[in-house]
Amino acid sequence: MTEAPVGAPYSQHLAAKAAIQVLSEAAADKVIYSLLAVAYLREDNPRRFINDRNYFISVARRFRSLGSSQFNTYSKSEGERRQVLGDLKPEASFQLGQMLMTAFGPLGMRLCQQEQERLRGAADRKQAAITALFGEGA
Numbered sequence: 001m002t003e004a005p006v007g008a009p010y011s012q013h014l015a016a017k018a019a020i021q022v023l024s025e026a027a028a029d030k031v032i033y034s035l036l037a038v039a040y041l042r043e044d045n046p047r048r049f050i051n052d053r054n055y056f057i058s059v060a061r062r063f064r065s066l067g068s069s070q071f072n073t074y075s076k077s078e079g080e081r082r083q084v085l086g087d088l089k090p091e092a093s094f095q096l097g098q099m100l101m102t103a104f105g106p107l108g109m110r111l112c113q114q115e116q117e118r119l120r121g122a123a124d125r126k127q128a129a130i131t132a133l134f135g136e137g138a
Contacts, residue, residue, distance in 0.1 A: 011091040014095075015092045040109075044116075056097030059101055071083045
């Protein structure tokens, strides 16, 4: 295992190492779409995540699930093999999620706002069509 750079907290080192591993394995479009989706979910329903820390850790788990090196394999009874997402220290997960959402979070929020505006416009057009067909009392 490589040593953490002098002066840098170990959790930042672990977060950066996980990011490099995932980014070297996963397709760029999958990474971008996954991170934008999580940012979109938060913007669409802010109560979905208990707090910011929970949100950032969820982002890190989703991101890490894109890389095969982040999984551990173990054998169950009868030769069955299972894969589970390996452990990363909670502080390192928080750091990784924070780093990723600094880069992708604002874009996900903007996409959600555009989608909400599009849906409001569709609802307005539908109401205008109903009014044109049936008059003001409909």
